[in-house]
Amino acid sequence: MGFFVFLPLILPLTAVPIARLTEQHLHPRGAARLMTVISAVMAVCSVLCLGLIGVVGTAQIPGNPLPDSWSDPEVRAALPYHETVGTAAMWLLVLVSGACLRTALRHLRVRARARRALDGLPEAGGPGSDLAVLPDRSPYAYALPGSPGRVVVSTGMLDGLAEDEREALLAHERAHLVHRHHRYLLTTQLAANVNPFLRPLQQAVAFSAERWADEESAQAVGDRRITARAVARAALVSRAVPAPGFAAFAAPTPAPGPVPRRVAALLGPVPSSRNWPPAKTPAGLAAMVAAVGTAASALCALNAAVALLVVLKAVTPL
Numbered sequence: 163m164g165f166f167v168f169l170p171l172i173l174p175l176t177a178v179p180i181a182r183l184t185e186q187h188l189h190p191r192g193a194a195r196l197m198t199v200i201s202a203v204m205a206v207c208s209v210l211c212l213g214l215i216g217v218v219g220t221a222q223i224p225g226n227p228l229p230d231s232w233s234d235p236e237v238r239a240a241l242p243y244h245e246t247v248g249t250a251a252m253w254l255l256v257l258v259s260g261a262c263l264r265t266a267l268r269h270l271r272v273r274a275r276a277r278r279a280l281d282g283l284p285e286a287g288g289p290g291s292d293l294a295v296l297p298d299r300s301p302y303a304y305a306l307p308g309s310p311g312r313v314v315v316s317t318g319m320l321d322g323l324a325e326d327e328r329e330a331l332l333a334h335e336r337a338h339l340v341h342r343h344h345r346y347l348l349t350t351q352l353a354a355n356v357n358p359f360l361r362p363l364q365q366a367v368a369f370s371a372e373r374w375a376d377e378e379s380a381q382a383v384g385d386r387r388i389t390a391r392a393v394a395r396a397a398l399v400s401r402a403v404p405a406p407g408f409a410a411f412a413a414p415t416p417a418p419g420p421v422p423r424r425v426a427a428l429l430g431p432v433p434s435s436r437n438w439p440p441a442k443t444p445a446g447l448a449a450m451v452a453a454v455g456t457a458a459s460a461l462c463a464l465n466a467a468v469a470l471l472v473v474l475k476a477v478t479p480l
Contacts, residue, residue: 167214167466169458170207174359176455177204179448181366185427187445190373191341192437196449197370198346200456201363205353207463209258214466215251261355269348276306276314292339293332295320301399303331305338313339322399327392330379334389337378343371369420376424377433390428397421 177200184193280294294312301319306312313335320328338344350364376393380386427433439445 166462167211169462170204170211170460171357172359173455173459173462174204174208174357174363177201177360177452178362180445180452181362183445183448184366184439185370185373185423187434187439187443188437189433189435190370190377194343194346194367194370194374196437197363197367198349200452201350201353201360201367203456204360204459205356207459208357209255210463211466212251212255212258214463214470216248216255218248218470258356262352265351265355266348269351273306273308277308280306280312280314292336301396303335303396305335305343307339307342307344311339319396319399323392323395326383326385326388327395330383330389330392331396333382334375334379334392337375337382338371341374341378343375346371369423372420373424373427376428380428386428386432390425393421393428394425 177197180200181197184197188196279296292310292313294306294314296314296316298316299318301316301322303313303315303319306314313332315331315335319331323331346367350360350367354361354364376389379392380389383389439449441447441450
């Protein structure tokens with residue numbers, strides 16, 4: 163196994179540059195997908211390596227549930243890790259599991275609470291409509307995933323927008339539902355719980371999901387300036403979304419936060435449809451570094467797992 167088993171725990175740092183550069187040369191759709199895949203792979207590798215370190219390091223602790231032969235001197239010579247390291251890895255694995263479970267349960271609980279809040283509410287757009295208008299003076303709007311998904315918007319938000327801006331808002335939220343952006347957000351949240359080095363990717367995916375929905379909205383209304391105006395105006399009047407973790411239309415953030423960057427992008431040209439940045443650009447180099455880091459993480463985890471299995475198979479009686 164060697165020191166390679168520890169590499170997947172720090173290799174997520176190779177993805178930090180791409181988290182900062184994707185929006186410059188990639189369509190938000192491609193950026194969100196790329197960074198979600200990187201996050202998921204690196205998180206899985208981190209969990210696997212924590213488990214391997216824990217198994218190896220705790221093999222000689224009395225009362226462990228492992229076969230007695232796993233603590234033979236031959237195993238310790240081939241996989242020389244101190245039990246303190248193994249115990250720490252096991253505790254980290256427990257903490258990571260608890261954090262992921264808490265995030266998943268919170269996501270499901272918030273969804274269920276939001277669903278209950280809509281029970282009995284008439285469908286604003288008629289039977290079969292996905293629009294739910296809440297009689298609330300606090301302005302907010304968000305996409306509520308489920309079967310079927312719902313677009314939730316308050317009367318306070320609708321009153322603060324012009325008619326064409328409302329159309330842009332609804333198109334934005336429907337894009338979140340159609341493309342299931344909540345899955346991207348949840349995946350990267352879980353990955354960041356596993357390895358804190360993946361938090362920049364989580365933030366970048368959240369921004370890319372909003373930009374992706376912005377582009378879908380602009381295409382639906384046929385005018386990028388209308389969507390830009392709707393995002394800016396909604397940000398001026400918005401309050402905290404009452405369902406954290408969902409994709410929201412806008413939030414009050416100061417410049418140079420996400421909303422000003424989104425407005426600036428909408429006022430600029432349509433982003434390229436490419437899903438990989440040009441090689442001779444900083445983003446292209448960052449993408450290559452992230453890809454190499456992801457591949458190296460997967461190979462290190464696989465190598466450590468195979469090495470452990472080979473050694474343990476050799477000393478474990480049939």
